[in-house]
Amino acid sequence: ATQKKSSKVAQQWPSARMTFGIRHVVGGLALRRGDTAQRQGFFGTKQPLFGANWQQWKLCSSLLEADGWTMNDVWTYTWGAHASHALDLGVTLLCYWLFYSSGSWLVECREWRIGWVSSIFLFNLACEVIICNFWHYFNYVSDLYKTLVKRGIKHNPTNQYEPQSDEAGMLTSSTGQLEREITFTTLGWLQSALWQCIFTNLWAKGALPMYANFFEYPAYSLFLMWFVAYWREIHFYCAHRGMHPWWDRENGLLSGDVGAFLYRHVHSLHHKSYNPGPWSGLSMHPVEHFLYYSCATLPPLFISVHPLHFLYTKFHADIAPIGGHSGMDEPVAGSDYHYLHHAKFECNYGVPFPVNLDKIFGTWVEWETYKKTGEMKVNAWTEQQMHDPDDVVTSLLKAGQKQISLEELAQHSKPGDYFIALYGQVIDISNFISKHPGGEKILVANAGKDATQKFESIHAASGGFSLVSKWCPESIVASLIDWKGPAAPQLAVRKYPGSLMLWPAVALFAMGSVASGL
Numbered sequence: 001a002t003q004k005k006s007s008k009v010a011q012q013w014p015s016a017r018m019t020f021g022i023r024h025v026v027g028g029l030a031l032r033r034g035d036t037a038q039r040q041g042f043f044g045t046k047q048p049l050f051g052a053n054w055q056q057w058k059l060c061s062s063l064l065e066a067d068g069w070t071m072n073d074v075w076t077y078t079w080g081a082h083a084s085h086a087l088d089l090g091v092t093l094l095c096y097w098l099f100y101s102s103g104s105w106l107v108e109c110r111e112w113r114i115g116w117v118s119s120i121f122l123f124n125l126a127c128e129v130i131i132c133n134f135w136h137y138f139n140y141v142s143d144l145y146k147t148l149v150k151r152g153i154k155h156n157p158t159n160q161y162e163p164q165s166d167e168a169g170m171l172t173s174s175t176g177q178l179e180r181e182i183t184f185t186t187l188g189w190l191q192s193a194l195w196q197c198i199f200t201n202l203w204a205k206g207a208l209p210m211y212a213n214f215f216e217y218p219a220y221s222l223f224l225m226w227f228v229a230y231w232r233e234i235h236f237y238c239a240h241r242g243m244h245p246w247w248d249r250e251n252g253l254l255s256g257d258v259g260a261f262l263y264r265h266v267h268s269l270h271h272k273s274y275n276p277g278p279w280s281g282l283s284m285h286p287v288e289h290f291l292y293y294s295c296a297t298l299p300p301l302f303i304s305v306h307p308l309h310f311l312y313t314k315f316h317a318d319i320a321p322i323g324g325h326s327g328m329d330e331p332v333a334g335s336d337y338h339y340l341h342h343a344k345f346e347c348n349y350g351v352p353f354p355v356n357l358d359k360i361f362g363t364w365v366e367w368e369t370y371k372k373t374g375e376m377k378v379n380a381w382t383e384q385q386m387h388d389p390d391d392v393v394t395s396l397l398k399a400g401q402k403q404i405s406l407e408e409l410a411q412h413s414k415p416g417d418y419f420i421a422l423y424g425q426v427i428d429i430s431n432f433i434s435k436h437p438g439g440e441k442i443l444v445a446n447a448g449k450d451a452t453q454k455f456e457s458i459h460a461a462s463g464g465f466s467l468v469s470k471w472c473p474e475s476i477v478a479s480l481i482d483w484k485g486p487a488a489p490q491l492a493v494r495k496y497p498g499s500l501m502l503w504p505a506v507a508l509f510a511m512g513s514v515a516s517g518l
Contacts (some may be wrong), residue, residue: 281321
């Protein structure tokens with residue numbers, strides 16, 4: 001079955017691309033063999049099994065589709081957008097079969113017991129381990145990775161985990177990004193499992209309305225399952241947009257800008273993955289997890305649902321971000337619009353399905369246009385707020401591409417144009433000089449010079465070279481030619497437990513399940 005429209009429409013409504021499926025696996029494997037043909041079919045076939053010409057079947061005008069409704073649009077809105085989340089639905093059905101289908105949970109889960117709680121947590125962690133690790137291996141660890149970079153399929157060609165060796169590992173990274181992402185993704189799956197336990201207990205006790213027989217209300221049940229895809233994307237836009245600045249990213253609570261406050265203290269953690277990978281999707285602050293999973297936790301508080309409705313919404317939220325943050329383009333992924341959000345921060349907040357709210361509010365940037373021309377047709381506010389990541393690793397990589405001599409360095413010692421050199425790295429301090437905690441005088445005196453010895457004598461015990469990333473990120477502009485002095489100390493990378501938290505959690509809940517005989 002066709003899973004995407006023509007290239008033009010696929011760019012406008014790429015909802016099916018904020019995840020991954022069989023088509024992407026087949027496309028990646030074919031690419032390894034040198035087959036670059038576009039994969040349009042659901043099962044990775046080069047041509048769709050049916051409906052290849054549906055885009056030419058004009059039906060009527062539409063507010064949602066600029067060119068009017070076509071037969072392909074009907075397919076997308078009624079089934080295509082759901083078919084692309086077949087993995088999410090498959091995990092949902094497996095979970096329901098394991099824990100709910102027999103009906104015994106209505107008695108067993110009235111009380112909190114280690115057995116059923118551990119089993120639910122173990123199932124969720126197993127999903128995390130299998131799906132996240134598979135997609136990380138497929139895209140970043142296997143020999144396919146070099147092909148993806150060589151062909152320009154990776155949006156950001158820098159390896160975010162191993163920028164020097166360009167060979168990522170499964171569980172650790174020199175930049176610390178992989179450990180951070182595994183840590184907070186695991187916290188996300190744990191919170192998701194906790195919500196599943198809470199609602200299972202509340203339903204079993206009769207504290208919330210629910211019905212156990214899905215086909216007791218067939219039309220209502222099927223409609224809610226169908227509506228999940230729509231609800232998830234609308235909810236995601238609202239929750240996500242609310243955690244970005246409402247007026248200006250420099251604002252705070254005293255300015256009434258709740259979004260700027262939440263971004264600074266909560267959502268900015270997710271944006272540390274400005275060059276995202278499969279583990280980035282749920283790498284969020286626990287407060288953001290709470291808001292994010294409200295897509296699953298809010299509806300059962302107000303309407304009667306079947307457990308399948310909750311589970312599908314929950315696993316949709318768990319799994320879809322894995323492919324949506326892979327950092328790759330077709331044929332192995334395709335959420336280019338969301339990569340651009342991570343790269344520029346204040347655009348493309350949502351998924352352009354079922355309604356492109358970003359286009360309505362002037363925050364939509366077309367990836368293909370930006371990639372070819374660098375042009376971003378957005379409103380004035382968005383253009384002002386967008387920015388590149390403030391990251392010293394990126395700055396160091398850029399600096400390594402340009403070298404200057406001591407004579408050239410000496411020319412940068414005039415007001416508004418101050419450079420200094422530390423450990424062979426040339427740093428532009430023009431904008432920082434007025435903010436220097438030690439005053440301007442000492443920086444002006446050392447401008448245009450190598451200040452390594454002076455810097456060490458003052459700052460060796462107070463943070464050393466890491467102060468550069470703290471006080472003036474993105475300020476390293478070049479390196480000195482033929483620098484013979486000491487190399488810049490390795491930048492301190494905050495350590496997160498990563499797999500050291502994930503595996504003990506898996507073992508703990510596995511022992512709980514076994515000990516209870518479940």
